[in-house]
Amino acid sequence: MNNPENFSAEPLFDSHRHFQQLHRNQLFSDDNQSVKRFVETINQNVSGALDDYRFTKEFLQSKGRRNEATYNLFRSETEKFLLWSWLFAQKSIVTLKRRDLETYIDFVHKPPVTWISSYVYRRFEDLNGYRQVNPDWRPFTIKIPKSQRLDNIDFNQKKRNYQCSQDAIKATFSVLNVFYDYLVTEDYAFGNAIASVKKDSPYLIKDASVVEVKRLSSLQWDYILESTQKLADSDENHERTLFIVACLKTLYLRISELSERPVWSPVMGHFWTDKDKNHWFKVFGKGNKQRDVSVPDSFLPYLERFRQYRGLSGYPLSSETDPLINKLKGFGGMTSRQLRRIVQQAFDHAFEQMTQEGFSHEAQTLKEATTHWLRHTGASMDIASRPLKHMADELGHASMGTTDRVYVQSDHLERAKSGKKRSIESN
DSSP: OOOSSOOOOOOOSHHHHHHTSSSSTOOSSSTOOHHHHHHHHHHHSSTTTHHHHHHHHHHHHSSSSSHHHHHHHHHHHHHHHHHHHHIOEEEEEEEGGGGHHHHHHHHSSOOGGGEESSSSEEEEEEEEEEEEEOTTOSSSSOOGGGGTTTEEEEEEEHHHHHOOHHHHHHHHHHHHHHHHHHHHHTSSSSSOOHHHHHHHHHHOOOOOOOOOOOOOOHHHHHHHHHHHHHEEEHHHHHHHHHHHHHHHHTTOOGGTTTTTTBBOOBGGEEEETTTSOOOOEEEOGGOOOOOOOOOOOGGGGHHHHHHHTOOOOSSTTTOOSSSSSSSSSSOOOOOOHHHHHHHHHHHHHHHHHHHOOOOOOOHHHTTOOTTHHHHHHHHHHTTTTTTTTHHHHHOOOSHHHHHHHHHOOOHHHHHHHHHHHHHOOOO
């Protein structure tokens, strides 16, 4: 049995980019022999571990190879599961019983401190042309708001207090259910008990509480837009910053939908005009689904300004292949990580401006804001003036119910308003 006080596990699957380079019939990468050594060593003590790894690799190739976000989720959950099964239960995943699965959920809910890191670390690092295990990597990570990162935090205490969130537990059950269904289909597992374990899990709570979408206030958004415009006026390299911020908020985009990916590269030609002179932007979104987002007239000056900076003129032609968001050095588009850094600069600058002008309390929220808040901000501001069906289509939601649940706040706002009238004293 593995000692929880010692961390002896190693990551099993590399990043999406490196995973894609692995041939379907190739079990281990030639430039990453550490995984091969680790799995083969485990297989000496746990019969079937090598087959577990093989079927999990094929599962990731089947379900998550085309989409990086899906791959990352499935990789994280199956990787933790394999490591626990081998190191703690010391069994192949196909020999685990219901009680074993319940024990695993206990483990996920409250993992050993040694399995938790304070930051998100890459699994592997490049060293002399080979991929080497990053010794700082852990399967679990404590999430600390950006606003607290600069404080004197007792990370060890945070780790001791760690408990898996409801969303994380749900994701674990969801992925494992899909995983075992796949293994059964491939005749590797004999059954799937995940649904039964989930039904009786003490960690899943039926939540009827109000969920408030993370968004910027009108004041915060005004400061971000105004301060970013001033940055662009003083430094032309920030024309790109202004355009990115305007895209995310006005076109309700996810950061991944602006980034360059293996299967899709956003280009200027993805802006187009229909026969009625309406403007649109073609988006390759979540779940590998393509949609068209309407482009409002108010966005056109930002597009024109950015194109002038790029040496382009007029409204984009469908034949244009210039990257939508250009790198200042090199060729091609930008990754999600690079785009986030740029948006963070806009948030930081707006924070400084708000603080200097006496809005220090309102500015604090910007320390926690992420790029996704811009999408939520745009949708939340527009939801009252646009039909729900139109908003669902623009956002790429499969159901209007999702749009209604996330952005329509009228019910709980009215409830809060009427709730303020309650009296302690009898009438």
